[in-house]
Amino acid sequence: MRKYVIMGVQGSGKGTQSELLAADLDIVHISVGDIFRWNVQNHTKIGAQVRRVMAAGELVGDDLVESVVQSRLTGHDWNFGFIIDGFPRNRRQAEFFLESYDIDAIITLDLPDSEVRRRVLNRRLCADCGINYNLIDDSPAVPGQCDACRGELTTREDDTEEALAVRLKTYHEKTNPVLELFGRKEYVVTADARPAPEVVQAEIRRKLSLPPQKQQESQENASA
């Protein structure tokens, strides 16, 4: 059973790194932002409560976030463990989490703010299948159209200059202190988020003392 938290500023690749680790270790990736986005898209009560707050780049209230996280984690489809992304975002959430769960490691992704802006403002999302693109080095073959399902590519409502400024400020003010709290109590590993995703993943795995990713291992054997 492995329980990880992944933290990092917007655009640092938390989702991508979580997916890579989750697929390989057979653990569940829980993204609190995705849960909220799903609720907004599906016009649920929760969606109505969070839509404006999210679009402005602000944090959703702690009571609601904690109940969403708790109900997701008590859903229990994580026999081999989980990696949670986007939570905790402040001191209160961190204390709530530490009381209930025994975390194996906190993975933090480091990215300078200048790179965050470049990445986030070039991010696009398929409105139909949810695949992420970035217009810097992962553009779709046909502009504005998803390669996989031909769905329309959209911009996340909170990937604007204004909302990003709020999100970055909040991250530095509220989320950074969480790392200090974890740093004292738990095992924190930090990876440089600037290189290509597979390089970042390899660094995370090395620091967690995990074997190289299966696919990477077979590539290494093939080239040996």
Ligand code: AMP
């Ligand atoms: P993310 O995709 O992680 O950037 O989350 C998108 C948005 O969802 C955030 O800007 C917040 O409005 C909301 N959100 C996600 N996780 C949390 C959290 N732990 N606490 C408060 N709000 C959150």
